[in-house]
Amino acid sequence: MSMLKVEDLCIKVHDKKTTDTLVYDVDLEMEKGDILGIVGESGSGKTMTALAIAGLLSRHDMEKSGHITFEGINLLEVERKVLRKIQGNEISMVFQEPLNSLNPLKKVGWQVEESLRVHTVMDKAEMKERAIQALRDVELDNPEAVYNSYPHELSGGMRQRAMIAAAMIIQPRLLIADEPTTALDVTIQAEIVELLKRINKERGTAILFISHDLSLVNSLCERVLVMQNGLVVESGNCEEIFRNPRQEYTKKLINAIPKNPFFKEA
Amino acid sequence: MDKSKNQKVKFIIGLTLVGIIFLMMIAGIFCTPYDPLAMDMSAKFAGVSFKHIMGCDNFGRDIFSRVLVGVRETMFVSATVVFIGTFVGIIIGTVTGYFGGWVDEILMRINDAVLAFPSVLLALLVIGVLGGGTHSLIIALGIAFVPSFARIVRGEVLRIRNLDYIQCVRLYGASHLRIIVVHILPNLRTVLLSSVLIGFNNAVLAEAGMNYLGMGTQPPNPSLGLMLSEAQSVIFTNPWNAIFPGLVIVMMILGFSLLSDAMENKS
Ligand SMILES: Nc1ncnc2c1ncn2[C@@H]1O[C@H](COP(=O)(O)OP(=O)(O)OP(=O)(O)O)[C@@H](O)[C@H]1O
Ligand SMILES: [Mg+2]
Numbered sequence A: 001m002s003m004l005k006v007e008d009l010c011i012k013v014h015d016k017k018t019t020d021t022l023v024y025d026v027d028l029e030m031e032k033g034d035i036l037g038i039v040g041e042s043g044s045g046k047t048m049t050a051l052a053i054a055g056l057l058s059r060h061d062m063e064k065s066g067h068i069t070f071e072g073i074n075l076l077e078v079e080r081k082v083l084r085k086i087q088g089n090e091i092s093m094v095f096q097e098p099l100n101s102l103n104p105l106k107k108v109g110w111q112v113e114e115s116l117r118v119h120t121v122m123d124k125a126e127m128k129e130r131a132i133q134a135l136r137d138v139e140l141d142n143p144e145a146v147y148n149s150y151p152h153e154l155s156g157g158m159r160q161r162a163m164i165a166a167a168m169i170i171q172p173r174l175l176i177a178d179e180p181t182t183a184l185d186v187t188i189q190a191e192i193v194e195l196l197k198r199i200n201k202e203r204g205t206a207i208l209f210i211s212h213d214l215s216l217v218n219s220l221c222e223r224v225l226v227m228q229n230g231l232v233v234e235s236g237n238c239e240e241i242f243r244n245p246r247q248e249y250t251k252k253l254i255n256a257i258p259k260n261p262f263f264k265e266a
Numbered sequence B: 001m002d003k004s005k006n007q008k009v010k011f012i013i014g015l016t017l018v019g020i021i022f023l024m025m026i027a028g029i030f031c032t033p034y035d036p037l038a039m040d041m042s043a044k045f046a047g048v049s050f051k052h053i054m055g056c057d058n059f060g061r062d063i064f065s066r067v068l069v070g071v072r073e074t075m076f077v078s079a080t081v082v083f084i085g086t087f088v089g090i091i092i093g094t095v096t097g098y099f100g101g102w103v104d105e106i107l108m109r110i111n112d113a114v115l116a117f118p119s120v121l122l123a124l125l126v127i128g129v130l131g132g133g134t135h136s137l138i139i140a141l142g143i144a145f146v147p148s149f150a151r152i153v154r155g156e157v158l159r160i161r162n163l164d165y166i167q168c169v170r171l172y173g174a175s176h177l178r179i180i181v182v183h184i185l186p187n188l189r190t191v192l193l194s195s196v197l198i199g200f201n202n203a204v205l206a207e208a209g210m211n212y213l214g215m216g217t218q219p220p221n222p223s224l225g226l227m228l229s230e231a232q233s234v235i236f237t238n239p240w241n242a243i244f245p246g247l248v249i250v251m252m253i254l255g256f257s258l259l260s261d262a263m264e265n266k267s
Helices: A046-054 A080-090 A108-119 A124-137 A143-147 A156-168 A186-203 A214-220 A238-243 A248-255 B002-030 B063-099 B101-116 B119-130 B134-161 B164-172 B176-212 B224-234 B240-266
Strands: A004-014 A019-030 A035-040 A062-070 A091-094 A174-178 A206-211 A223-228 A231-237
Touching: A004 A046, A019 A046, A019 A223, A019 A231, A035 A046, A035 A186, A035 A214, A046 A062, A046 A091, A046 A174, A046 A206, A080 A091, A080 A108, A080 B164, A091 A156, A091 B164, A108 A124, A108 A143, A108 A156, A108 B164, A124 A143, A124 A156, A156 A186, A156 B164, A174 A186, A186 A206, A186 A214, A206 A214, A214 A223, A214 A238, A214 A248, A223 A238, A223 A248, A231 A238, A231 A248, B002 B063, B002 B240, B063 B101, B063 B134, B063 B176, B063 B224, B063 B240, B101 B134, B119 B134, B119 B176, B134 B176, B164 B176, B176 B224, B176 B240, B224 B240
Parallel strands: A035 A206, A035 A223, A091 A174, A174 A206
Antiparallel strands: A004 A019, A004 A062, A223 A231
C-alpha cells in the first residue's frame, strides 16, 4: 500500500450562483521517501491540490470529492480529531511567501516550537533544544541568534529555512513544499533545493514539490505531474518529459525556463 | 519634513489638551472647590471671579465644580462605552471573520441593520425601553458602538486567517481557540488602537449629545451636555453658563482627535 494515494480528486467552489471546478480528476501516488513534482502555470490548481492533501481547504464553500488516502486513512472523510492528529504528526507544509508564513509579532524560535507545543508535553528547555537543533539542521549559520530574532530581521532565504525547520521539527513523513523558492533569488533557490534533497536522503521524508519552474523540478524530482487549468495533462518520469514533452503546454513550460547556470541542462 | 513638523505640533497640542482634561477629571474625582450640587441663592448667576472662576448658574451652583464632575462623567461613560463596543465587537468580529458561514451571514446582517440605523435613534430606542440615567446611557451607546468595531475586527481577522502562517498553525493541528487567542488576537492591536481612539472621540460627542437631549444624567447631577441645555435659556444674559461647558467639550474632542491623528500618521 502506498503512503499517499489521491484518486479522482475534484475541488469545486460554490459561489452564490455559479460552481467553478478548480481541480479536476487529479490522481497521484507517493511512496515513502518519494519526491514528486507538480508543475504548471499560475492558477493551474497546484496550491489547491496541495491544500486538499494537507486537509487545509475550508469546509464551507469548497466541495471536495474523490479519495485522498494517507496511510490507509481517507483524509476527506475522517473526523476532525483524527485529521488533526495526522496533520500535526505526519504532514507538514512550506508555503510560497516566506513573509506571510511567519507571524510578524512572534519570535522565530517560538514559532518553530509551536507544533511541539500543540502536540506534545515538553518542558521549555527541551523544546528550545529541539528547535535550535531543527534550525541547525536547515543549515542556518547562527541558530541561537535566529531563534531569538523576529521574522523581519531575517532575509527571505533565512525565513524560508526557518519555515522548513518549523515544518521538519515534528519529523513528518510527507513534506509539501508549495513553491518554496519562487520568492527567492537563484543562488538561494539552488541552496534550498539542495537542502530539500538532503532532508529527503537523510530522513526519508517524502516531498511533494510544487513549482512553476520545470528546471527546478527536474533538478530535484524523479517523477512529475504537469497541471493546466485544474487538469493533469502529463505525468511520468521527469527527465523523460523534459527531454520529450508530449503536450504543447509542457513544451511551453520548458521554453519558459530562463537559461540558468546553476542547473544542468537536460 | 514639513509634514512631520506638522504632526509634531498636532501631537503636542493634542497631548496638552488631553493632559488638561485628565487633570480636570482627577479633580472631579477627588476634590472640587465647591459641592457641585450645593445651591447658594446669593450667588445666583454670579459672574466670573476669583471665588467662582467660571461663575455660577441659575441656582447659584459653582460652574467650575460642575464642569469638573461633568468631565469625570463624560470620561467614565465614554471609556465604558468604548470598552463595551471593543469587547463585544472583538467577540462578534472574530467569530464571524474566523468561522464564516451562516453564523457570519446572520450576525453581519444584524450588524448591518444596526449600523444603518442612526445611532442617536438607536440610543433613544434603548433608553425608551430602559428608562433614563447613566446606566441606560452606557448600555444604549455601547450597543450603538458595537457594529463598527465588529466590522473592523471582522475585516482584519478575515485578512489574517488567510495568511500562510495561520495555515501553518492549522496544519500543526492547533485548536480553533488556540489559533484565535494565541495567533490572531494579538495581531489586531494596531488596527484596534486607532479605532479605539476614534471611537472614544465619537463617544464623547455622543455622550454630550444624549445628555443635551436629557437622555442620560438626571438633574440635579451635572453633565456637560445637560449644562449646555440648561444654559440655553440664559445664553444672552449669562453666556458663561454655556461657554465654559461648551469649551471643555471642544477641548476634549479636539485633544483626542489631534492625538489619534498624530498617532495614526506616525505608525
Ligand atoms: N478561495 C478561492 N475561491 C475560489 N477560487 C479560488 C480560491 N482560491 C483560488 N482559487 C482559484 O483556483 C485556481 C487555482 O488556484 P491555485 O492557487 O491552486 O493555483 P496555483 O497553481 O497554485 O497558482 P500559483 O502558481 O499562482 O500559486 C485559480 O484559478 C484561482 O483563481
Ligand atoms: Mg500556488
